[in-house]
Amino acid sequence: MGVRKGSSIPIFLQLPATIVIWSLVGYVLIWLLYSIVHRYVPGSSPEFIGLGNFLEMLYDARLHSAVLRTIYYVGIGAFIEVFLGMIIALALVNYIKNDTIRFTLLILFITPMCLAEAVVSIIWLMLVTPEGYINCFLRYMGLPGVGWLSESLALTTLMMIDVWQWTPLPLLLVYAARSSIPVELYETAEIDRLSPFTTFRVVTWPFIRNAVLVSAILRVIFMYITIDKFIMITKGGPGFASEIIGYYVFVQSFSYRNVGYAAALGFLTMIIAAIITYFFWNMLRRRE
Amino acid sequence: MPEIILQNVSKSLNGKPILQDIDLEIPNRSLYCILGPPKSGKSMLVRLIAGLEVPDRGKILFDGKDVTELSPVERKVAVVFQDFALYPHLTAFENIASPLTISGLTKDEIIKRVEKVAKYLKISHRLNHYPSELSGGELQRVAIARALVKEAMVLLLDEPFVRLDYKVREDMRAELYRLQKDIGINVILITSDPLDAMSLGDKIAIINEGKILQVGDRTEIYEKPADVFVARYFGVIEMNFLPGSVYKRGDEVLLKTKIFELRLQNVKKLLETGEVLIGLRPEHLSITEFGKFGGISLKGKLILSEVIGSDTILHLDVGLSEPLKVLVPEIYRKHEGTEIEVEFNPEALYFFSLKDNKLIARGGDIIG
Amino acid sequence: MDVKKLLVFIGLTIYGLWVLAPYYLTIITSFKELVDVFSIPPKIVPFIDFKPTLEGYQRIFATKSGWTFITSLITATTATILALILGLLAAYGFSRFSRAPMNDERSFFILLTLRMLPPFAVVLPIVSYWVFFGLADTFFALIWTYTIFSIPLTVWLIKGFVDEIPKSIDDAARVDGYSFWRMFRRILIPLLGAGLVATTALVWLFLWNEFLFALKVAGGNVVTYTAHLPQLKLGQRTLWNVFAAMGVIGSIPPIIILILFRRYIIRLYLR
Numbered sequence: 050m051g052v053r054k055g056s057s058i059p060i061f062l063q064l065p066a067t068i069v070i071w072s073l074v075g076y077v078l079i080w081l082l083y084s085i086v087h088r089y090v091p092g093s094s095p096e097f098i099g100l101g102n103f104l105e106m107l108y109d110a111r112l113h114s115a116v117l118r119t120i121y122y123v124g125i126g127a128f129i130e131v132f133l134g135m136i137i138a139l140a141l142v143n144y145i146k147n148d149t150i151r152f153t154l155l156i157l158f159i160t161p162m163c164l165a166e167a168v169v170s171i172i173w174l175m176l177v178t179p180e181g182y183i184n185c186f187l188r189y190m191g192l193p194g195v196g197w198l199s200e201s202l203a204l205t206t207l208m209m210i211d212v213w214q215w216t217p218l219p220l221l222l223v224y225a226a227r228s229s230i231p232v233e234l235y236e237t238a239e240i241d242r243l244s245p246f247t248t249f250r251v252v253t254w255p256f257i258r259n260a261v262l263v264s265a266i267l268r269v270i271f272m273y274i275t276i277d278k279f280i281m282i283t284k285g286g287p288g289f290a291s292e293i294i295g296y297y298v299f300v301q302s303f304s305y306r307n308v309g310y311a312a313a314l315g316f317l318t319m320i321i322a323a324i325i326t327y328f329f330w331n332m333l334r335r336r337e
Numbered sequence: 338m339p340e341i342i343l344q345n346v347s348k349s350l351n352g353k354p355i356l357q358d359i360d361l362e363i364p365n366r367s368l369y370c371i372l373g374p375p376k377s378g379k380s381m382l383v384r385l386i387a388g389l390e391v392p393d394r395g396k397i398l399f400d401g402k403d404v405t406e407l408s409p410v411e412r413k414v415a416v417v418f419q420d421f422a423l424y425p426h427l428t429a430f431e432n433i434a435s436p437l438t439i440s441g442l443t444k445d446e447i448i449k450r451v452e453k454v455a456k457y458l459k460i461s462h463r464l465n466h467y468p469s470e471l472s473g474g475e476l477q478r479v480a481i482a483r484a485l486v487k488e489a490m491v492l493l494l495d496e497p498f499v500r501l502d503y504k505v506r507e508d509m510r511a512e513l514y515r516l517q518k519d520i521g522i523n524v525i526l527i528t529s530d531p532l533d534a535m536s537l538g539d540k541i542a543i544i545n546e547g548k549i550l551q552v553g554d555r556t557e558i559y560e561k562p563a564d565v566f567v568a569r570y571f572g573v574i575e576m577n578f579l580p581g582s583v584y585k586r587g588d589e590v591l592l593k594t595k596i597f598e599l600r601l602q603n604v605k606k607l608l609e610t611g612e613v614l615i616g617l618r619p620e621h622l623s624i625t626e627f628g629k630f631g632g633i634s635l636k637g638k639l640i641l642s643e644v645i646g647s648d649t650i651l652h653l654d655v656g657l658s659e660p661l662k663v664l665v666p667e668i669y670r671k672h673e674g675t676e677i678e679v680e681f682n683p684e685a686l687y688f689f690s691l692k693d694n695k696l697i698a699r700g701g702d703i704i705g
Numbered sequence: 706m707d708v709k710k711l712l713v714f715i716g717l718t719i720y721g722l723w724v725l726a727p728y729y730l731t732i733i734t735s736f737k738e739l740v741d742v743f744s745i746p747p748k749i750v751p752f753i754d755f756k757p758t759l760e761g762y763q764r765i766f767a768t769k770s771g772w773t774f775i776t777s778l779i780t781a782t783t784a785t786i787l788a789l790i791l792g793l794l795a796a797y798g799f800s801r802f803s804r805a806p807m808n809d810e811r812s813f814f815i816l817l818t819l820r821m822l823p824p825f826a827v828v829l830p831i832v833s834y835w836v837f838f839g840l841a842d843t844f845f846a847l848i849w850t851y852t853i854f855s856i857p858l859t860v861w862l863i864k865g866f867v868d869e870i871p872k873s874i875d876d877a878a879r880v881d882g883y884s885f886w887r888m889f890r891r892i893l894i895p896l897l898g899a900g901l902v903a904t905t906a907l908v909w910l911f912l913w914n915e916f917l918f919a920l921k922v923a924g925g926n927v928v929t930y931t932a933h934l935p936q937l938k939l940g941q942r943t944l945w946n947v948f949a950a951m952g953v954i955g956s957i958p959p960i961i962i963l964i965l966f967r968r969y970i971i972r973l974y975l976r
Contacts, residue, residue: 058885059805062798066791066860067807070853073834074819080830137720144713154717156967158724163959165914167931168952172731174938175742175945182730185747213723274823277916281935295825302829303921315826322821351804389876410882422877426895436881483881 084312091306102313111289112297112314118204119273119293126208127268131261133212134219139253142227155224162217166277173210174282203283203291210278215271219264226260227253259333266329270322294318338490338523339400340365341386346395348381355381356547359395363540368517368524370538372531374570378547379527383495386525388412399490414491415484419499421476423468429479430455430464436487454482458512474505481516491523498533510536531571535559543567565694568616568687574650574664576687577617579657584611596655597633599683601703613697616687619650619664625678634680637661639673653677734949735761742945761946765954770933770947774954777929780844780919781912784851788908789901791852792859797893799860800867801875813860820857824917832921842925850922851915855908862907866900867893906962913958930955 085102087095106112137158145151161169176182177197184194197206230253238248276295279285285292285300292300298318301311341363348356356378363369373379384390386397388409397405404412415436423432430451437447455461458478468476477497484492494513498506514537517524528534534541535555543550543558543566551563562568568576581594583604592599594615625634637653640660649669652660663679671677686700733749734742736757741748748754765771795816798808835846870893878888894901919932928936930951937948 059798059802059808062794062802063807063812066795066856069787069791069849070816070819070856073831073850073853076834077827077830080833081827084830137717140713140717144710145717152967154721156963157721160728160960160963161724163910163963164956165916165931165959167914167916167934168955171934171948171952172727175731175734175949176727180743182743182747185743185745189746213727270821274821274825276825280916280920281938295823298823299825299828302825308829311829315823315829318823318826322823323818326821384876387880389879409880414880416876416880418873418877420871420873422871422873424874424877424892424896426898435878439882439887483877487882 081312081316084309085316087309089307089309089312095309098309102310103317105310106313106317111292112294114289115292115294115297118291119295122204122208122211122293123269123272126211126272127265129208129212130216130268131219131265134216134221134264135223135257135261137216138220138223138227141224155221158220159217161214164214166214166275167281169210169214170278170281173213177206177210177282198283198287200287200290203287204293207278207282207291210282211272215268218268219261222260222264223257226257230256262329262333266326266333269325269329273318273322273325338366338521341491341523341525342398343386344396344398346385346392346397348385348390348392350381354547356385356392359547359549361542361549361552363523363525365400365523366521367539368514368526368537370534370541371525371527371544372529372534372538372541372571373544374529377529377545379529379544380495382544383416383493383525383527386491387414387416387493389416412491413487413489414493415487415489417477417480417484417492417494417497419496421468421480421500423476423479423483425468428465428467429460429471429475432468432479433464433482433486435483440487450486451482454486457485457516458482473501474509477501477505477509478512481513485516485520485522489522491525494524494526496528497526498528498530513537532573534571535573541571543571545570560699562687562696564696565614565616565689568689568696572618572620574619574662577619577659577661579615579617580691581613581615582611583613595657596635599633599704603703604698612691614689614691614694616689617661617681617685618687619662621685622661622663622679622681624663624665624669625680629680630682632680632682634678635661636676636678639671639675639677641673642669642671644668651677653679731949731952733757734946735953737761737946737949739944739946761944761950762954764944764947765950769928770930770937770951773928773930773933776844776927777913777919777931777955780847780851780927780929781909781915784848784855784912785905785909787848787852788855788859789905792856792904793863793894793897793901795856796860796863796867797889799864801872813864816857816860820854828917828921831918835922842923842927844923844927847919847923847927847929850918851912854918855912858908858911859904862904863897863900866897866904870896903966906966910959910962913955 084095086097086099088098088101089095141151141154145154164172174181179194179196179198181197183197187194196202234252235248238252243251274295276293276299279291279293279296280299283291285296294314295318298311298314301307301314305311341361343359343361346356346359346361347354359382371379371382381390385392388404388407388411392405395405396403399412409416423429424435427435433451433454434447437450442450451464452461455464458481460475460478460482463471463475463479468479471479477500480497481492497513498509501509510533513524513526516522526533526537538555540552540554541558542552543563545566551558551567553561558567558571562571565578569578579594579596581592583590583592583601585591590601590604592601592613592615623630635653635655637655637660639651640654641652643650643652647666647668649665649667651663651665651669653663655661661679663677682700683704684699684701688697688699688703689695690697730749733751736751736759737748737755738758738760741755751757798805799813802808803810831850832841835841835843835850840846874892874896875888878892883891914931915929916931919929920935923929924932934948934951937944937951
């Protein structure tokens with residue numbers, strides 16, 4: 050690019066960011082590697098146990114339940130968000146012809162994902178708490194209140210809150226993708242008298258496929274790693290009813306201070322996240 | 338307006354060699370053309386002469402002074418880029434003034450100089466506009482103005498006409514020619530269009546695959562191309578090629594091709610090789626309909642006629658593996674399938690060795 | 706009007722109400738007196754069902770709760786600016802010097818994966834790091850942490866913008882005699898203009914909304930408005946109107962940014 054070979058400019062450009070980042074990240078990596086192979090609990094000094102932490106995971110029933118809950122929460126939640134987002138995006142593009150209305154609706158629909166999860170948590174807490182608005186309405190209509198945060202429903206309620214907040218992401222991505230499809234393709238489909246399903250499969254889907262996949266990856270990853278709602282609303286409860294993996298790691302880290310085990314768990318979650326990303330990335334690569 | 342010498346210049350990128358052992362002598366105050374197909378290394382050559390890159394090996398000298406390690410500003414070069422590279426967020430005026438803003442000139446001096454150059458390039462009326470508002474030709478002029486305003490000694494143009502349309506291109510060629518003669522600055526023009534080189538270059542260097550194939554003026558290269566590649570590349574339209582063999586028959590030496598025969602003399606080098614490649618330029622063939630002059634005649638069926646500008650290119654099937662191209666300097670329309678007779682002067686033939694593709698002789702050297 | 710269209714309109718309306726209702730309820734709650742909050746029949750029309758009051762907001766500004774917004778502002782803004790500067794330099798390197806050491810694709814990839822680390826897995830070591838240096842629960846610690854996690858985002862976004870500027874412009878500046886930094890200042894940054902603004906908004910928004918690090922790396926003396934929210938939830942005696950008011954105020958910057966940047970957001974997502 051016109052800079053002499055061996056010029057130091059490229060390195061100077063990267064140095065500040067690199068120094069700042071590694072001043073902390075280096076410690077974190079070393080800490081993690083150390084803690085993973087030690088038994089490190091409050092009150093005693095760390096003890097080397099090799100892969101003992103991972104062995105413990107195999108017998109940790111609480112962990113296993115958390116894994117199942119995570120699969121439920123993330124699997125179904127992300128699916129609903131992507132599906133719903135896609136439907137609404139397509140509805141907006143296909144059925145709202147007035148640009149101003151469409152744009153206003155779009156902006157309105159996007160607002161939930163711009164707010165802090167903590168704020169969304171309190172918004173919904175006021176609705177789903179036992180004495181909250183939803184139950185007030187129900188009781189006003191003569192119906193019994195629902196235990197939204199009870200053992201059986203807590204996790205599902207949290208999932209619905211996530212759906213409320215994050216459906217706009219797939220919505221936005223699919224909306225953008227759908228908007229880029231040339232009108233002529235649809236006109237041709239109409240001339241060829243294709244059914245709506247075929248039109249979707251042949252014209253729409255190839256264009257929105259990437260948006261759907263990307264938003265799916267993003268939502269899966271972020272539902273997996275974000276525990277704000279869990280800290281704010283249920284604290285994993287009642288009991289452990291809404292404890293997903295991330296929250297379990299949090300509890301091990303800060304409530305039990307079971308440092309070694311928490312580090313090992315954290316490490317495991319990172320591996321899982323990497324695998325999921327890799328899996329989705331490949332799906333994206335194929336047929337790009 | 339220095340004499341520029343490149344000695345043994347080589348450059349690789351990512352392990353791939355782009356230029357290999359380039360030796361070039363660019364006389365001062367000349368309009369020098371470097372002509373080559375895409376990916377021949379000519380853009381890198383521009384960057385090296387300009388000082389935007391440093392060669393891996395070799396030296397670059399301006400009037401004897403080694404400038405290899407110097408920056409573009411220190412070398413006093415100016416560059417006009419293929420995509421003009423004008424700053425989109427500045428007006429034409431500010432773009433032109435840009436090189437002067439670091440030179441310590443006063444504001445008034447800068448304004449004077451910019452206006453002077455703008456007037457010379459006939460864009461004074463567009464100085465307040467932004468690049469997005471200017472036409473291709475105007476952008477070109479602003480780019481040249483920016484280059485000239487700092488009174489550089491060398492002006493490098495990297496495929497400057499590629500983004501212009503046909504008519505504007507012709508105007509700009511004339512403009513550039515006038516400019517160079519007026520100011521006397523060293524102009525080095527990089528292009529892949531042989532027409533640019535043919536109409537502009539005092540001296541022309543043909544480059545391909547990182548090596549200089551030939552240097553000369555347009556007549557030299559046209560009449561005595563170094564090899565088949567140069568002959569094919571440097572012409573109005575691509576040359577016709579056909580194989581031939583040279584052999585002895587008693588005292589005589591003959592050339593035999595599929596469509597004609599010739600007697601030759603002074604052919605030592607040709608006899609050594611035996612098989613040759615014959616080249617014949619489309620512009621050296623004429624239609625006998627307009628008058629015969631006694632050359633070798635060929636007959637063929639018309640396959641295709643292309644009208645380009647005010648000329649016509651005829652594609653004739655004369656029995657060779659490829660049609661023979663004939664350039665007719667007017668608009669000539671005939672039905673496909675018409676028999677057409679053409680003739681050419683054998684002195685115009687080019688003889689190339691099949692071994693190394695190099696030119697052995699012209700017809701005029703060896704016709705008996 | 707055919708059935709399909711009608712169904713779609715009904716569906717969109719339901720979705721729209723579903724999105725709007727919680728906002729509405731939160732906003733009116735912020736203007737209620739505590740007794741009016743959860744009553745049966747639900748009081749949802751101001752002036753008719755209940756008398757609006759500023760009690761919730763007053764409590765915020767009378768106590769330290771109000772200051773949490775200032776804390777959020779300081780930490781988010783400072784970290785954004787730092788991440789922007791550091792990210793801009795690195796992004797230029799990745800874009801223009803992709804063959805130079807530390808600027809290549811592999812380094813870029815490593816930088817991006819940083820972003821994908823689950824915060825809950827790294828909070829503890831980060832907290833212990835700051836405790837070790839005696840800087841736990843300080844502005845410095847939170848801002849530094851925020852900066853580090855924002856850099857991958859700024860680099861990724863800005864690199865995309867730099868890639869769109871033709872390299873010949875860099876060359877032209879060099880031929881014009883510009884020093885590297887002058888080129889950066891006079892040519893690169895103005896041309897990046899809109900892209901830098903959009904990146905700033907996005908990064909700042911994320912930090913304004915951040916919760917976990919604010920809670921654990923800080924949370925005692927240095928409290929952002931998000932970290933303050935759990936402190937307001939007191940079981941039976943939760944001050945719902947204060948809660949709602951905090952939420953309303955905390956939502957103002959995101960809404961403003963959304964409105965200001967509505968066109969950019971669409972374009973950014975198209976990347």
